[in-house]
Amino acid sequence: MRAEAQAHADQINAALALLRRFLDWDRALKRLEELxxxxxxxxxxxxxxxxxxxxxxRRRLEEAxxxxxxxxxxxxxxxxxMEMAEAEGDDAMVEEGLAAxxxxxxxxxxxxxxxxxxxxxxxxxxxxxxxxxxxxxxxQDWAEMLQRMYTRWAERHKMKxxxxxxxxxxxxxxxxxxxxxxxxxxxxxxxxxxxxxxxxRISPYDxxxxxxxxxxxxxxxxxxxxxxxxxxxESELRIDTYRASGAGGQHxxxxxxxxxxxxxxxxxxxxxxxxxxxxxNRAEAYNQLRARLYEAELQKRExxxxxxxxxxxxxxxxxxxxxxxxxxxxLVKDLRTGVTSTAxxxxxxxxxxxxxxxxxxxxxxxxxxxxxxxx
Numbered sequence: 001m002r003a004e005a006q007a008h009a010d011q012i013n014a015a016l017a018l019l020r021r022f023l024d025w026d027r028a029l030k031r032l033e034e035l036x037x038x039x040x041x042x043x044x045x046x047x048x049x050x051x052x053x054x055x056x057x058r059r060r061l062e063e064a065x066x067x068x069x070x071x072x073x074x075x076x077x078x079x080x081x082m083e084m085a086e087a088e089g090d091d092a093m094v095e096e097g098l099a100a101x102x103x104x105x106x107x108x109x110x111x112x113x114x115x116x117x118x119x120x121x122x123x124x125x126x127x128x129x130x131x132x133x134x135x136x137x138x139x140q141d142w143a144e145m146l147q148r149m150y151t152r153w154a155e156r157h158k159m160k161x162x163x164x165x166x167x168x169x170x171x172x173x174x175x176x177x178x179x180x181x182x183x184x185x186x187x188x189x190x191x192x193x194x195x196x197x198x199x200x201r202i203s204p205y206d207x208x209x210x211x212x213x214x215x216x217x218x219x220x221x222x223x224x225x226x227x228x229x230x231x232x233x234e235s236e237l238r239i240d241t242y243r244a245s246g247a248g249g250q251h252x253x254x255x256x257x258x259x260x261x262x263x264x265x266x267x268x269x270x271x272x273x274x275x276x277x278x279x280x281n282r283a284e285a286y287n288q289l290r291a292r293l294y295e296a297e298l299q300k301r302e303x304x305x306x307x308x309x310x311x312x313x314x315x316x317x318x319x320x321x322x323x324x325x326x327x328x329x330x331l332v333k334d335l336r337t338g339v340t341s342t343a344x345x346x347x348x349x350x351x352x353x354x355x356x357x358x359x360x361x362x363x364x365x366x367x368x369x370x371x372x373x374x375x
Contacts (some may be wrong), residue, residue, distance in 0.1 A: 002094070005082060008101035012075050013106035018361055019115055052149075056138045060118060069112045074104055092242075109357070116360040121222035121298065122188030128179045133215035134194070140173030142199045142214040145348060150190070150218075152350030156238035158308050159235050160181030164284060165271050172205070178288070178293055179222070187222035190199045193352075195321030202327045211327055215320075217349070221295030223287070230290045237289075238262040239282070243264045244273035259285045268292045322355070324348070 035058040038044050044051050078100050085093035117123070128150050132143035153159045165178040181190065196217050204214040224230055244258040258273035259281040270288035272281040324344055325331045332341045336357040341347050347355075 001047050002020055002086075002098070005101055008098070009075065010078060011099070011105045011320075012071065012108045012194075015112040016068060016071060016075075019064070019112055020052075021117075022115060023064055023068070029066060032058065032065065035061065041308045042300060052070075058115055064115045066298055067115070071104065071108050071111065077099075078104065079303075081105045081201070098125050103238075105157055113357045116363070117185045117188035117258065119188060119191075121224075121294070124187045125180065125223040126190050127164070127181040127221050127223065128181060128190060128193070129176070129221075130178075131176045131217045132174065132175070132178060133221075135214050137169060137171045137205050139203070139214045139216055140169030140171075140175055140214050142173070142197075143176070144169075144173040145178065145215040146197060146216055146218060147351055149348050150179060150181070150193075151353070153352045154179075154181045154183065154186070154350075156350050157183060159186055162274065164274050164288070166273070168180075171347040172236060177329075178270075182223075187220070188360075189353075189356050190220045190221075191222075192329045192356055192363070193218050193321075196319050198320050200323065200327065218304065221288075222298075224290045224294045231284075232263075232280035232290065232293070240265060241278060244281075257281055261289050263289055263293065264295070266296065268296070274309045286302045334358065 016039055026084050035054055035138065038054050039058065044054060064191055073326070078097055082094055082101075084099035085091075085097060130143050130146050130150075132139040151161050160182040162182070163177065163189060164180050165176070167175040167177070168228045194213055199214045199216075200211065201214075202209050206212065235248040238261070240260045242258045242260065257278045258271065259278060260269065260271040261282075270285050272284040272288065275284065276283045299348075321336055322332065322334045324347070325333075326344055330342055330344050332344045334340070334346045334355050337355070339355050341351070341354070
């Protein structure tokens, strides 16, 4: 088989292997049989919520198993046809086979990512919180660039973006901002972006045109819906109000409508100022707190389930996940997966899918997936 065809086949087989590992194939088949038996039991339908949960799990397993089997079958058929075409010297049929393998490889990647978005909160909307690191104007400008990058990424996927909280920098950029992104699988895709992002460039704020390194942190946590129960003890909260302000320091209004809530046991702080009503800001901040507490629980479960991945949950200033180098060369590199891009302008304009997909895959495989973009 030609090298190009072999490369496509290898890519498809790698995606299939990851899908099988993620599904725990034998267990998934057994579980599907159990779910089918439950659906046939009339007693199940006496509890609508339980029935809904069973049907949702069964549909997810059926779709994932069917998609995997379909790709395996098409791969086998296409390879067999190509080998026959090569033996008969039918170049036209070989070219058709190559095109079919390329299309199948793309489909396998899409199905792989879709299957990886099976966490209990992956389908939910998400908050993305951005904080500038030490470094004054440089880091604050970098934080604003990240805010724009995630806004553009969401817009590429037809998701709705709301600016929940915003604190402008003294001269430029932002000290912090919180985005609420609404769309299908928003949290599932964005959750791998939590960590410290590093920028290297010639500073536009340095009259000597020196190269600067800046850091900003990103924290991603899911919107908690009514199906997820998070208990909060009101006595463990400190609630502060302050005057909301927008970019440039101009006041949104002249009352203390902005709300900051501190969860004393964990030290988690959330705040909201995008509404004119203190009551609405308080409600939104409370939603953020529930989301942050839930995300902390998800991270705890992941660390307990896989001790080797515990370092992924430690989001601190020393935990860099990605570097964006604009000078002296053009390169974005994810330090966890090895995925690179030589088009940082595109990445900063929201082209993040390859990084997200590789990070999702690594959570399952535990292996570094090196993908270079040589555009």
